[in-house]
Amino acid sequence: MKKNWLIGGLAGVFALAGLAFVQGGGAEGEAAVAATIQPIAFPHNQHAGSEPGQNRMDCQFCHFSAERSVDAGIPAVSSCWGCHQVVQGTTPQQQAEIAKIRGYVESGEPIPWVRIHKISDHAHFPHMRHVNAGLQCQQCHGEVQTMGTFEAPDPVWGGSNMGWCIECHRNPPEGLQKADGTPIEEASIDCAVCHY
Ligand code: HEC
Ligand code: HEC
Numbered sequence: 001m002k003k004n005w006l007i008g009g010l011a012g013v014f015a016l017a018g019l020a021f022v023q024g025g026g027a028e029g030e031a032a033v034a035a036t037i038q039p040i041a042f043p044h045n046q047h048a049g050s051e052p053g054q055n056r057m058d059c060q061f062c063h064f065s066a067e068r069s070v071d072a073g074i075p076a077v078s079s080c081w082g083c084h085q086v087v088q089g090t091t092p093q094q095q096a097e098i099a100k101i102r103g104y105v106e107s108g109e110p111i112p113w114v115r116i117h118k119i120s121d122h123a124h125f126p127h128m129r130h131v132n133a134g135l136q137c138q139q140c141h142g143e144v145q146t147m148g149t150f151e152a153p154d155p156v157w158g159g160s161n162m163g164w165c166i167e168c169h170r171n172p173p174e175g176l177q178k179a180d181g182t183p184i185e186e187a188s189i190d191c192a193v194c195h196y
């Protein structure tokens with residue numbers, strides 16, 4: 001009974017999502033997505049990379065809530081400014097990007113970052129459970145520390161496919177542990193842990 005109710009609920013969610021898609025879609029909607037770039041050309045490699053001249057910053061220095069919250073978190077403009085008040089860039093192009101940070105600090109507005117990795121609203125993904133089990137960010141997001149600027153949402157990424165979640169839950173990589181040190185041999189594939 002409970003399962004039928006859940007599937008009915010999901011179908012309802014899909015009917016709504018379908019409607020939103022039809023309204024927001026079409027050639028115009030697609031062009032808007034393809035042309036999207038981040039408001040500031042933020043280079044992951046210069047901050048988190050380990051090549052000479054890169055800064056080896058820990059992912060969680062900026063994505064501060066990944067081990068204690070559902071969301072990994074995006075840093076506030078004040079934490080960018082903590083460094084960039086001093087690090088102003090050398091080329092005119094770099095200086096123009098840093099000037100945009102100053103603009104957001106002065107206006108008090110958050111930087112309107114474009115979301116890159118997102119699953120549908122009917123599914124639920126808790127970062128802390130995965131990070132605390134010992135999974136690395138890179139196992140799911142790729143080698144972010146080697147990447148330049150993210151330029152558009154990534155629709156073909158693993159997280160937009162339920163099979164990717166289930167495959168790992170059935171057979172997770174070796175070496176993962178619960179907080180009390182018990183090895184993790186599998187994770188739940190109960191519909192209700194991910195859909196509610
Ligand atoms: C100096 C701060 C900083 C560091 C260090 C950093 N990030 Fe980020 N990260 C950001 C900002 C700002 C964004 C939003 C802009 C963007 O998408 O490029 C972001 C975006 C992301 C996204 C995409 C979020 C989305 O919208 O889906 C992922 C994934 C990510 N970071 C992973 C990592 C990983 C993994 C590391 C370590 C290798 C890392 N980050 C290190 C600041 C940082
Ligand atoms: C811990 C210090 C630190 C923090 C925090 C930090 N950055 Fe940086 N950032 C740097 C350094 C160092 C460079 C490399 C500068 C260079 O090599 O000229 C850099 C480079 C950049 C660049 C490329 C332009 C340039 O000067 O090379 C941009 C854009 C940028 N950062 C934006 C941001 C944004 C946006 C945030 C907040 C989400 C942020 N940074 C947080 C230290 C930091």
Ligand code: HEC
Pocket residue numbers: 007010118119120123159160161162165166169188189190191192193194195
């Ligand atoms: C480990 C997490 C997880 C479990 C367990 C899970 N799902 Fe999903 N499911 C997802 C994610 C993630 C998506 C894709 C979301 C998106 O489109 O971004 C999804 C998508 C779906 C969809 C939409 C069609 C599709 O395949 O994209 C349906 C229907 C669905 N799930 C039903 C179920 C049912 C029924 C169960 C139990 C038998 C179940 N799910 C178990 C995570 C899960």
Ligand code: HEC
Pocket residue numbers: 059060063066070071072073074117118119120124125127130131135136137138139140141159
């Ligand atoms: C098991 C796979 C997995 C791991 C490990 C993982 N992520 Fe994610 N990440 C996801 C999924 C799935 C989403 C989309 C969640 C959603 O849409 O609700 C996401 C979204 C994000 C986002 C954007 C939204 C947010 O949560 O703020 C950032 C930033 C991010 N991840 C950074 C990280 C960092 C940094 C690490 C390592 C500390 C990490 N992730 C570890 C799968 C993972």
Ligand code: HEC
Pocket residue numbers: 119123124125126129130133135139140159160164165166168169172173176178184186187188193194
């Ligand atoms: C690379 C492996 C991996 C991937 C990919 C992955 N997970 Fe997980 N997930 C785990 C592990 C391992 C645990 C168990 C952690 C524990 O036992 O503390 C877990 C736990 C969870 C839980 C908590 C389950 C509970 O019993 O309360 C949820 C919810 C969840 N994952 C959702 C997702 C969704 C949604 C996706 C896909 C978008 C996903 N996971 C992708 C490995 C993964």
